[in-house]
Amino acid sequence: MAAAASLSVMVLLCLAAVVSAQLSATFYSRSCPRALATIKSAVTAAVAQEPRMGASLLRLHFHDCFVQGCDASVLLNDTATFTGEQTANPNVGSIRGFSVVDNIKAQVEAVCPGVVSCADILAVAARDSVVALGGPSWRVLLGRRDSTTASLSLANSDLPAPSLDLANLTAAFAKKRLSRTDLVALSGAHTIGLSQCKNFRAHIYNDTNVNAAFATLRKANCPAASGNGDGNLAPLDTATSVAFDNAYYTNLMAQSGLLHSDQQLFNGGATDGLVRTYASTPTRFNRDFAEAMIRMGNISPLTGTQGQIRRACSKVN
Ligand code: HEM
Ligand SMILES: *[C@@H]1O[C@H](CO)[C@@H](O)[C@H](O)[C@H]1NC(C)=O
Ligand SMILES: *[C@@H]1O[C@H](CO)[C@@H](O)[C@H](O)[C@H]1NC(C)=O
Ligand SMILES: *[C@@H]1O[C@H](CO)[C@@H](O)[C@H](O)[C@H]1NC(C)=O
Numbered sequence: 001m002a003a004a005a006s007l008s009v010m011v012l013l014c015l016a017a018v019v020s021a022q023l024s025a026t027f028y029s030r031s032c033p034r035a036l037a038t039i040k041s042a043v044t045a046a047v048a049q050e051p052r053m054g055a056s057l058l059r060l061h062f063h064d065c066f067v068q069g070c071d072a073s074v075l076l077n078d079t080a081t082f083t084g085e086q087t088a089n090p091n092v093g094s095i096r097g098f099s100v101v102d103n104i105k106a107q108v109e110a111v112c113p114g115v116v117s118c119a120d121i122l123a124v125a126a127r128d129s130v131v132a133l134g135g136p137s138w139r140v141l142l143g144r145r146d147s148t149t150a151s152l153s154l155a156n157s158d159l160p161a162p163s164l165d166l167a168n169l170t171a172a173f174a175k176k177r178l179s180r181t182d183l184v185a186l187s188g189a190h191t192i193g194l195s196q197c198k199n200f201r202a203h204i205y206n207d208t209n210v211n212a213a214f215a216t217l218r219k220a221n222c223p224a225a226s227g228n229g230d231g232n233l234a235p236l237d238t239a240t241s242v243a244f245d246n247a248y249y250t251n252l253m254a255q256s257g258l259l260h261s262d263q264q265l266f267n268g269g270a271t272d273g274l275v276r277t278y279a280s281t282p283t284r285f286n287r288d289f290a291e292a293m294i295r296m297g298n299i300s301p302l303t304g305t306q307g308q309i310r311r312a313c314s315k316v317n
Contacts, residue, residue, distance in 0.1 A: 022143075022303075023141035023142055023143045023144065023297075023298065023301060023303070024141060024142060024143055025139040025140065025141055025142065026142075027120075027141075027142035027143040028112075028115065028116060028120075028142060031112065031115050032108070032111065032112035032115045032116055034111045034112070035108055035111070035112060035115070035116045035124075036124060038104070038107050038108050038111055039104055039108065039121060039124045039125060039128060040124075040128045042100070042103060042104045042107055043057065043100075043104070043124075043125050043128035043129055043132060044128065044132050046100045046103075047129060047132040047133065048132075051133065051192075051242040052192075052193060052194060052242070053096075053097060053100060053129070054129035054130070054132050054133045054192060054244075055129070055133075055189075055192040055193025055194070056095070056096040056097040056100075056193065057097045057100065057101075057122075057125045057126055057129045058126045058129050058130060058189055058192070058193075059095060059097075059189070059193065060074060060075075060095060060097050060101070060122055060125075060126070061122040061123055061125070061126035061296075061297070062126075062186070062189070062296065063085075063090065063091060063095055063155075063159060064119065064122050065176075065296050065297065065299045066158050066159050066160075066176060066299070067085055067150075067151060067154045067155045067158055067159065068147060068149070068150070068151055068154060068300065069299045069300025069301055069302070070119050070122070070123060070144055070296075070297055070298075070299055070300070070301050071119050071144065071145070071146060071147035071300075071301065071302050071307060072117065072118035072119040072121075072122060072144075072146045072147060072310065072313060073085055073147045073149065073150040073151065074086070074091070074095070074122075074150070074155075075098065075101060075118055075122075075313040075314055076147075076150045076314060076315065076316065077314045077315060079315075082150075082316075083150070083152050084150040084152070085150045085151065085152055085154075085155040087152065088152055088155030088156045088159070089156055089161075090155065090156070090159040090160075090161065091155060091159075093196075093231070094196070098313075098314065100125075101118070101121060101122065101125065101313055102312070102313060102314065104121055104125065105118060105121060105310075105312065105313045108121065109311065113311075114309050114311065115309065116309070117144050117145050117146045117307075117309050117310070118146050118310050118313035119144035119145065119146055119147075119301065119302075120140075120142045120143070120144050121313070123140050123141075123142070123144065123297045124140050124142075126293065126297075127140050127293070130244050130289075130293075133192055133242060133243060133244040134243050134244050134245065135191075135244030135245070135286065135289070136244075136286035136287070136289060136290045137290070138290035138291075138293060138294060139294075140294075140297065141294060141297060141298065143301070143303055144301040144302060144303065145301070145302040145303060145304075145306055145307035145308060145309060146302070146307050146308055146309060146310040146313075146316075147302060147307050148307060148308060148316045158172065158175065158176075160172040160173075160261065161261070162195075162199045162200065162203075162259040162260055162261045162262075163202065163260055163261070164260075164261050164264070165264055166264040166265065166267065166269050166270070166271065169183055169261055169264060169265075170183060173186075176296070176299050177295075177299075178292070178295060178296065180270065180271060180274075181274060181288060181292070182292040182295060182296070183265075183271070184265055184271050184274045184275065184278070185274075185278070185285065185288040185289045185291075185292040186289065186292045186293070186296060187248070187261075187262065187265060188246065188248050188249065188278065188285055188289055189289075190236040190237060190248050190258070190259070190262055191236070191237045191240070191241075191243070191244055191245055191246070191247060191248040192236070192237065192241060192242060192243075192244055193235075193236050193241070194233040194234065194235055194236065194241070195233070195234060195235075195236050195258055195259060196230060196231050196232065196233060197221070197222035197223075197229050197230055197231065197232040197233075197234070198226065198230040198231070199259060200218065200222065200234065200258045200259050200260070201222055201224070201226065202260065203257075203258070203259060203260040203263065204218045204219055204222065204258075205219065205224050207260060207263070209255055209263055209267055210255055210256075210263070211254055211255040211256045214238065214254070214255070214256040217238075218234055218258070221234060222234065234258060235258070236248070236258050236259070236262070237251060237258075238251055238256050238258065239251060245282065246278050246279060246282040246285045246286075248262075249266075249275050249276075249278040249279035249285070250279045252265055252266035252275050252279075253266055253275065253276065253279055
């Protein structure tokens, strides 16, 4: 009897854990009904002013979710006594959009103080950015809370590098319980935004699976010697870099992926077929991308009484 009672307590605790880990699209509909509209109008304005900002906001959500889960850890500034993630190799001199996020947070705090997490703002801003650039929409699940910690070492180990091969990319996504389909669909985010020369130099100069005319075009603004023009920018999607479309995949089929990691998705391996499908059927890409974004947004959220709702996204309360 005691054993049965403690068993049922255990079952209840497990159920509670499952329920509290569940996010919901209507999480703020009573506590902050204006949250979503406030975020959307701020994102739309920022993207209208600078289209690349849509890409930068989408990437922030990715770099948040792959490191300790979607908990806004990426937004925490370094201080004299706190080391955040912003100096990690994949982030330093590269991730951007913090002032837009701070501005959104200030507007949301003005309508509902202390209610909406920075982690949820990143998830909604990513969706609104994709929509502002002509991509698919989806219902963002909400209820994440913000971390009081960050991890420089996890940012260095868990964010995939552009030098990785398909097996390593697949493993990096599998570590986050994301499938090979998720990898190929989410990489379609590289239909928008820019990359620095240092991240594609080795690919255009030394890889053999590169279209010759494309390599020549990109070499013109990316000198071979490292240290020269490292920060020079080129569009990740050579065809339509400010439209969220499926041209990324047609580029790959033409051996015109900018990053080594991009071209790995169409290099005679297991993902070639999916690249062809997304190139020929934009509706399939849009659907799979939206579903994969929801799965990425579900990575290890803090919920219930875990973490906090930060008042300013760049520092813990
Ligand atoms: C599959 C593994 C991935 C690798 C190796 C990778 C790597 C990179 C690199 C090297 C850059 C250029 C950064 C710079 O030069 O400053 C970049 C940019 C970008 N990435 Fe990825 N990425 C990956 C997946 C993703 C995913 C899953 C998303 C979002 C769902 C994403 C969204 C973006 C966006 C939008 C940009 C452009 C950002 C801007 O212009 O500010 N990437 N990525
Ligand atoms: C975090 O760093 C950014 C960029 O340096 C700065 O603009 C912002 O004010 C900082 N936030 C806090 C709370 O200090
Ligand atoms: C990439 O994968 C190979 C095996 O497929 C492994 O030996 C290697 O250590 C991995 N490299 C990285 C950087 O993860
Ligand atoms: C290309 O490969 C050669 C030989 O490994 C290396 O010396 C050179 O630095 C590489 N160039 C680039 C741009 O990565």
